[in-house]
Amino acid sequence: MHEQPTHAATGAVAAPPPVGPVRLIINGTAHEVELAPWTTLLDALREYMQLTGTKKGCDHGQCGACTVLVNGKRINSCLTLAVMHEGDDITTIEGLGTVEALHPLQQAFVDHDAFQCGYCTPGQICSAQGLLNEGKAHTEDEIREMMSGNLCRCGAYVGILAAVKEVVDKGEKVK
Missing domain, CATH: 1.10.150.120 ([2Fe-2S]-binding domain)
Structure with a gap:
């Protein structure tokens, strides 16, 4: 049986983390995913969309491994929240070419x-x-x-x- 976490001092039941639908347009396709508001764009791509081409290097915006394009401009996806890019055109490495036709x-x-x-x-x-x-x-x-x-x-x-x-x-x- 699954028990709710409780606060040690008061015995109060901890609230579940808030999640909500976020509409992301990734590589030309619209997706709606349930995310906590603090989910980075990098984690949304890798963990929720299974687009693992975008890499987590330093997770501090210092290495560029997580670079994606948002509305054609490059950004470090580890430094931005997914909810900030609702409706934006997000392009990952998976959206640039195919095995049959490389970019x-x-x-x-x-x-x-x-x-x-x-x-x-x-x-x-x-x-x-x-x-x-x-x-x-x-x-x-x-x-x-x-x-x-x-x-x-x-x-x-x-x-x-x-x-x-x-x-x-x-x-x-x-x-």
């Missing part, structure tokens, strides 16, 4: 051997797509600066830079 950035990462362990790669690619959406980075120095929020613990930065630069140089508006 141009995904193909460039393969072509330039821009990953080793691959843990940071989804965040790197989402950040690079955000960089393309912003249209601000054209030189290698600008790309390095704009991608500096995404860390690669394996040190694959040479390949990452080459991959992003290739897609930037093609001048395509990729989505």
Whole structure:
């Protein structure tokens, strides 16, 4: 039999955590999920939507492994609450390409051997797509600066830079 937790001093029954429906548009599909208001977007994606491509690295916004696109702009999903993005267009790595048809950035990462362990790669690619959406980075120095929020613990930065630069140089508006 399941017992309700009680407060040790008073014996009062603890209230269940508040949850409510949150409507999230992820990779072009609307989802309604019951979430506590303090659930991060990262945890909503990974734990409730089973979209595990977005990685939990530091959980403090310092590594960029959790980068996703919200309305085309890159954000650290560990630093924002899911309820703040009701109705926003959220794109994860799963929404950028398929196994049969890789996104141009995904193909460039393969072509330039821009990953080793691959843990940071989804965040790197989402950040690079955000960089393309912003249209601000054209030189290698600008790309390095704009991608500096995404860390690669394996040190694959040479390949990452080459991959992003290739897609930037093609001048395509990729989505």
